[in-house]
Amino acid sequence: MAFGNLGKVIAGQAIEATKKNVMDAITAEPQKPPEKAAAPETVGGLILAQIHGMQRALKEDQELIVQYYTGVEMLRVHEVFVPSVQVLVLAGVDSNQNVTRAIVPADSVKLICKIVKVAPDARPIRVNVLSPRPKPEA
Secondary structure, three states: OOOHHHHHHHHHHHHHHHHHHHHHHHHHHOOOOOOOOOOOOOOHHHHHHHHHHHHHHHOOOOOOEEEEEEOOOOEEEEEEEEEOOOOOOEEEOOOOOOOEEEEHHHHHHHHHEEEOOOOOOOOOOEEEEOOOOOOOOO
């Protein structure tokens, strides 16, 4: 008779444990999706932030000259476009005043930045920074 009672007790405990697990799964808070980690800062983003910060600190009679040496000639940068986080497009003029563009990897670009005073009658030139529009998340 003891074996019969023991079997009923074990079966009852198994049913109670299963019922508790099911009830906990139903009443538990739904799991939140993991939060997205902040995107690491990119080299191109840091370069653009530095240029933007230097320009913000300028006085009305100053301008920021940004130059890029191509290995053959010096490009005075008037515009920086970022088509992707790995690539920068530098647009400006060369020493002969020809419109020139350089497409460079963001992690290896070396820019020279100078703050200079402008002539009293001249208007300071500002470097235009164009970053890509954020892509809508799917």
